[in-house]
Amino acid sequence: MTSTSKTTGADAASIASVDAAKAYAAESLIAEDIDAYLEKHQHKSLLRFITCGSVDDGKSTLIGRLLYDSKMIFEDQLSALEKDSKSSGTQGQNIDFALLVDGLAAEREQGITIDVAYRFFATEKRKFIVADTPGHEQYTRNMVTGASNADLAVILVDARQGILTQTRRHSYLVHLLGIKNVVLAVNKMDLVGYGKDWFDEIVENYKEFAQSIGMENFTAIPISGLAGDNITSLSAGMSWYKGPTLMEMLESAPINDSRMLDRDFRLNVQWVNRPNLDFRGFSGNITSGKVKPGDDIRVLPSGKTSTVKSIVTMDGDLEEAVAGQSVTLTFNDEIDCSRGAVITNASSPVEVADHFETTLVWMAEEEMLPGRPYIMKIGSNMVSATITEPKFEVNVNTMAHEPSRTLKLNAIGVCNINTDRAVPFEAYNDNPDMGGFILIDRITNATVGAGMIHFALRRSQNVHWQAVDIDREAHAAQKNQKPRLLWFTGLSGSGKSTIANLVEKKLFALGKHSFLLDGDNVRHGLNKDLGFTDVDRVENIRRISEVAKLMTDAGLIVLTAFISPFRAERRMARELFPDGEFIEVFIDTPLDVAESRDVKGLYKKARDGKLKNFTGIDSPYEAPQEPEIHIDTTEMDAEAAAERIVSAILNESD
Amino acid sequence: MISSNRLTHLQRLEAESIHIMREVVAETENPVMLYSVGKDSACMLHLAKKAFYPSPPPFPLLHVDTTWKFKAMYELRQKAAEDAGMDLLVYQNPEAIEKGINPFDHGALHTDMWKTDGLKQALDKYGFDAAFGGARRDEEKSRAKERVFSFRSSNHRWDPKNQRPELWKLYNARKAKGESIRVFPLSNWTELDIWQYIHLENIEIVPLYKSAMRPTVERDGMLIMVDDDRFPLKEGEEPVMRSIRFRTLGCYPLTGAVESEAATLPEIIQEMLLTTTSERQGRAIDHDQSASMEKKKQEGYF
Numbered sequence: 001m002t003s004t005s006k007t008t009g010a011d012a013a014s015i016a017s018v019d020a021a022k023a024y025a026a027e028s029l030i031a032e033d034i035d036a037y038l039e040k041h042q043h044k045s046l047l048r049f050i051t052c053g054s055v056d057d058g059k060s061t062l063i064g065r066l067l068y069d070s071k072m073i074f075e076d077q078l079s080a081l082e083k084d085s086k087s088s089g090t091q092g093q094n095i096d097f098a099l100l101v102d103g104l105a106a107e108r109e110q111g112i113t114i115d116v117a118y119r120f121f122a123t124e125k126r127k128f129i130v131a132d133t134p135g136h137e138q139y140t141r142n143m144v145t146g147a148s149n150a151d152l153a154v155i156l157v158d159a160r161q162g163i164l165t166q167t168r169r170h171s172y173l174v175h176l177l178g179i180k181n182v183v184l185a186v187n188k189m190d191l192v193g194y195g196k197d198w199f200d201e202i203v204e205n206y207k208e209f210a211q212s213i214g215m216e217n218f219t220a221i222p223i224s225g226l227a228g229d230n231i232t233s234l235s236a237g238m239s240w241y242k243g244p245t246l247m248e249m250l251e252s253a254p255i256n257d258s259r260m261l262d263r264d265f266r267l268n269v270q271w272v273n274r275p276n277l278d279f280r281g282f283s284g285n286i287t288s289g290k291v292k293p294g295d296d297i298r299v300l301p302s303g304k305t306s307t308v309k310s311i312v313t314m315d316g317d318l319e320e321a322v323a324g325q326s327v328t329l330t331f332n333d334e335i336d337c338s339r340g341a342v343i344t345n346a347s348s349p350v351e352v353a354d355h356f357e358t359t360l361v362w363m364a365e366e367e368m369l370p371g372r373p374y375i376m377k378i379g380s381n382m383v384s385a386t387i388t389e390p391k392f393e394v395n396v397n398t399m400a401h402e403p404s405r406t407l408k409l410n411a412i413g414v415c416n417i418n419t420d421r422a423v424p425f426e427a428y429n430d431n432p433d434m435g436g437f438i439l440i441d442r443i444t445n446a447t448v449g450a451g452m453i454h455f456a457l458r459r460s461q462n463v464h465w466q467a468v469d470i471d472r473e474a475h476a477a478q479k480n481q482k483p484r485l486l487w488f489t490g491l492s493g494s495g496k497s498t499i500a501n502l503v504e505k506k507l508f509a510l511g512k513h514s515f516l517l518d519g520d521n522v523r524h525g526l527n528k529d530l531g532f533t534d535v536d537r538v539e540n541i542r543r544i545s546e547v548a549k550l551m552t553d554a555g556l557i558v559l560t561a562f563i564s565p566f567r568a569e570r571r572m573a574r575e576l577f578p579d580g581e582f583i584e585v586f587i588d589t590p591l592d593v594a595e596s597r598d599v600k601g602l603y604k605k606a607r608d609g610k611l612k613n614f615t616g617i618d619s620p621y622e623a624p625q626e627p628e629i630h631i632d633t634t635e636m637d638a639e640a641a642a643e644r645i646v647s648a649i650l651n652e653s654d
Numbered sequence: 655m656i657s658s659n660r661l662t663h664l665q666r667l668e669a670e671s672i673h674i675m676r677e678v679v680a681e682t683e684n685p686v687m688l689y690s691v692g693k694d695s696a697c698m699l700h701l702a703k704k705a706f707y708p709s710p711p712p713f714p715l716l717h718v719d720t721t722w723k724f725k726a727m728y729e730l731r732q733k734a735a736e737d738a739g740m741d742l743l744v745y746q747n748p749e750a751i752e753k754g755i756n757p758f759d760h761g762a763l764h765t766d767m768w769k770t771d772g773l774k775q776a777l778d779k780y781g782f783d784a785a786f787g788g789a790r791r792d793e794e795k796s797r798a799k800e801r802v803f804s805f806r807s808s809n810h811r812w813d814p815k816n817q818r819p820e821l822w823k824l825y826n827a828r829k830a831k832g833e834s835i836r837v838f839p840l841s842n843w844t845e846l847d848i849w850q851y852i853h854l855e856n857i858e859i860v861p862l863y864k865s866a867m868r869p870t871v872e873r874d875g876m877l878i879m880v881d882d883d884r885f886p887l888k889e890g891e892e893p894v895m896r897s898i899r900f901r902t903l904g905c906y907p908l909t910g911a912v913e914s915e916a917a918t919l920p921e922i923i924q925e926m927l928l929t930t931t932s933e934r935q936g937r938a939i940d941h942d943q944s945a946s947m948e949k950k951k952q953e954g955y956f
Binding site: 313 | 660667672679680704706707791799818826828841843846854927944
C-alpha cells in the first residue's frame with residue numbers, strides 16, 4: 001500500500017498559510033471578558049462523529065483542516081508539522097494536514113491509518129469528538145467501532161471518482177449502526193473546477209443507492225478539504241452552492257441523547273451502592289427517557305415494582321434525571337435489584353428473552369464457530385451465548401445476501417443467538433445501549449464480535465410460545481398415545497435401523513402413530529448441506545432433535561436411528577424434551593461383531609484409510625452410561641429386541 | 655424545556671467517566687487509582703467521589719513517587735486522600751533510592767527507574783489488576799488511538815496491534831491471571847475541558863498552577879523552579895524570582911515553567927486559550943521525537 005497517491009494534484013491547490021491561522025485566531029471575547037466566554041462555553045453540547053473515506057479521499061486532510069480552522073493546532077505542533085511535511089509529507093513544500101492525524105509510528109511510515117483514532121476540537125456552539133477510521137475493507141471492524149458511538153457520519157467521496165464500492169460499503173455500515181445524520185461530503189471540488197454538474201450527478205447517484213439500503217435522508221455538501229471550501233465558510237468558487245457548510249451541519253445536527261430523551265425510561269444497573277445498612281442505591285447510566293422521585297418503576301428481569309425515592313448525586317438529590325446521565329436511584333421498597341438488572345418505568349417494561357435474531361459483525365482472525373459458547377456482554381450483563389450458523393452473510397460491497405456457514409474477520413451476517421440466561425433488552429434500532437452487544441472468546445478473552453439485536457425469537461418471561469388452542473396434549477389425546485422419542489444409538493452396523501424399522505412396524509400394527517427418522521434418509525434432504533466434521537455432526541443432531549421435538553408436539557412416537565457417538569449431543573437432544581419422553585435405546589454390538597457384519601462395506605474402507613472420522617475406527621464412540629433400554633445384540637435377535645422395546649414403552653406409557 | 659434537559663459537553667463527559675469507573679469496580683477484583691497530584695488526577699479523583707457517592711471510592715490511591723516532585727504536591731497529596739476517605743499508598747522504587755537516581759545525573763534513566771519500573775513494581779507488589787490513569791487522548795498523537803480499557807500483558811507491555819475494539823458503552827474487562835488493564839476515564843477530555851471542570855466544580859489543585867513569584871533558573875531554554883536545596887546551581891548562578899506558573903506538573907527539575915501573571919482559574923484558561931504552544935512542551939521527556947511517547951508506552955510508562 002503506498003501513500004504517494006494520496007491527495008494527488010495537491011500542487012494545483014493552495015494551502016492556507018500559517019498567517020491565515022493566526023488571523024483566524026482566538027475570539028476577542030477570550031481576551032476581553034474571559035468570564036463571559038466561560039459562561040458561554042460551559043453550555044456547549046457535544047457531538048461525536050465519524051469520518052469515512054478511503055486512502056485517496058482526503059479524509060485525514062479534512063480532519064487536519066477542521067482542527068486547524070478551529071485553532072486546535074498549537075505553534076509547536078505546527079512547526080513540527082512543517083518539518084514533518086518536508087521530510088515525509090506528500091505536499092511538497094506545503095503543509096500536509098494528514099500528518100497531523102496519522103498517529104502511530106508504524107502507520108505514519110506506511111502512510112495509512114490502521115486503527116480508530118479520536119480527535120477533539122470545539123467551536124463556540126459545540127465540542128466535537130471525531131472518530132477517524134480507515135476505509136479499507138479489511139478494516140470494517142474499526143469502522144463499526146467508530147460508528148457505534150457516533151451521532152453523525154461524514155462520508156467522503158472524491159469528486160473525480162464519484163460513488164465507489166467503498167462509498168457504498170461505508171454507507172451501508174453507517175446505516176447498519178443506526179446513524180441518523182449522514183453527510184455526503186464531495187471532496188476535491190477544486191480539482192474538478194468547482195463544477196456543479198459533477199456534484200449534482202454524484203448526489204443523484206448516491207440518492208438512488210441510499211434509498212436502496214433504506215437510508216432515509218442525507219445532506220450533500222461540495223467541499224475541498226485542502227483549499228478549505230465550504231468547510232467553515234461558503235466557497236467563493238461555488239456560488240451555486242447556498243449551504244450549509246460542513247461546520248454548520250456539524251454544529252446543528254441533532255444528538256443521539258436528545259433522540260433518546262423522548263423514549264421510555266431505562267437504566268442499566270451497574271453497581272449496588274451500600275455504604276451502610278441504611279442506604280441501598282442502584283447506580284447506572286440512563287440509556288433513555290427521564291426519571292423523577294415518585295415515579296413508578298419496574299425492575300427486570302424480576303418484574304418487581306416500586307417507586308423512586310430519590311435520585312442521589314454528590315451535588316445533592318435531583319428533581320429529575322435524563323438520558324445520558326450517570327446517577328444513583330433509591331426505591332421506597334426493598335426489592336431485589338443487582339448488577340445486570342434494568343430499571344424501567346412500570347407501565348412499559350423492556351422484554352426479557354434468551355433467544356434472538358441479530359446482525360453480527362465478526363472482529364477476530366479466528367472465524368466464528370456456530371454452536372461454540374461465547375461470552376456475551378449486553379448492558380451490564382454477561383451471559384454465555386451460542387450462535388447458529390448465519391442465515392446469510394451480507395456482501396458489504398454489493399449488499400447481496402450470500403449463504404455462509406460461518407463468519408470470517410470483518411464479515412457481517414444475520415444469525416440467531418441463544419443465551420444461557422434470559423436478559424432484559426430492546427431492539428438495537430430503538431435503543432443502541434439496550435440492544436447492542438459484544439462477544440468475548442472464553443479462552444483468549446478477546447472481543448471477537450459485535451452484534452445488534454433485531455428481536456427476540458421467543459419470550460422467556462411468562463409467554464413461551466405462540467399459544468395454540470390445539471396443544472400437544474390435545475394432539476396426543478386424539479391419537480390415544482403418549483408421545484415418545486426413541487433415540488437409537490450404537491455403532492455403524494450394530495442393527496439400529498433394522499431394529500427401529502421392526503419397532504415401527506409393530507407400533508403401526510397396534511394402531512399407534514409413529515415416524516422413523518433414519519440417518520441416511522435425513523442426510524439426503526434436511527441435512528444434505530452437512531458433512532462429517534465435528535461441527536457438522538453437532539448441527540446434524542441439533543436439527544434432528546428439533547424436528548423430532550415438533551413431531552412429538554404433534555403427538556407422534558418418533559424413532560431416530562443415528563450413530564450419535566457423543567454423549568454431549570445426546571444430552572443436548574434429551575434436554576429438549578419433557579422428563580420421561582426421551583428414551584435412549586442403546587443397541588450394544590461389540591466392534592468386532594459389527595465390523596464382521598460390515599453390511600455397507602464401510603469398516604473395510606475405514607480400515608484402508610479411505611474413510612476418515614469413522615466411528616469406532618478413528619473416531620470414538622461414547623457408550624451410554626444409563627440408557628433407558630439396553631439391547632445386547634449378542635444375546636437376542638432383531639425380532640426379539642423389537643418386541644422388548646415395544647412392550648417396554650407401551651407398558652410404561654399405557 | 656429541551657435546553658434544560660439537554661446535557662452540556664461537560665455533563666456528558668462526566669457521565670461517561672463515572673460509567674467507566676463503575677464498570678471497573680464491578681468487573682475487576684483489585685482496582686487502584688494512580689494519583690499523580692496533578693490537575694488531571696485531581697479531576698479524576700473528583701469524578702471517582704461522584705461515581706460512588708455516598709460511599710467513598712472503593713479502591714485506594716497509589717502515588718508512584720520519585721522523591722523529586724514539587725513540595726507543594728506532597729502537601730496536597732495526603733489531604734486529597736483524606737478528604738476523599740481513601741487510603742493513600744506511596745511507592746518508591748527501592749533500587750532507585752539505593753542508587754540515588756536523580757534527574758540531574760541520570761537523564762532518561764530517572765524516568766525509567768522511578769516511574770516506569772516503579773509503577774510496574776507497585777502494581778505487582780499489591781496485585782492490582784486494574785489501574786485508573788488520568789491520560790487523555792488529546793495530549794499526544796500516539797494517545798489518540800489508546801483505548802479506554804488498555805490491556806497489558808503480565809509483564810506490563812502494551813501491544814498497539816492487539817487492542818480490543820470498544821463499541822457503544824461496552825468495555826471488555828476480562829483477563830487472564832497476572833494480566834492487568836489500565837483504564838483511562840478521562841480519554842475524551844481535552845485540556846480545556848479539564849480546566850473548565852476544575853473551575854466549575856471548584857476542585858482543589860496544587861497552587862503551582864497559578865502564578866506567583868518563585869525562584870527560577872534557566873536551563874536549556876526552560877525555566878526551572880528551584881524547589882529545594884538539592885538543586886545543583888552552577889558557579890555564580892543565582893535563582894531569579896519570576897512570576898511563573900506551570901501548565902503541567904512532574905518532577906520539579908524536569909518541568910518547565912511559563913512566565914505568567916495568571917493567578918486565578920479564569921485567567922489561566924484565558925492564557926491557555928490565547929497561547930500557542932501545546933501542553934506537553936513543558937516536559938523534557940518527549941521533546942526528542944514525536945514517536946518517543948509511543949515507545950515509552952510500549953515499555954510500560956503510563
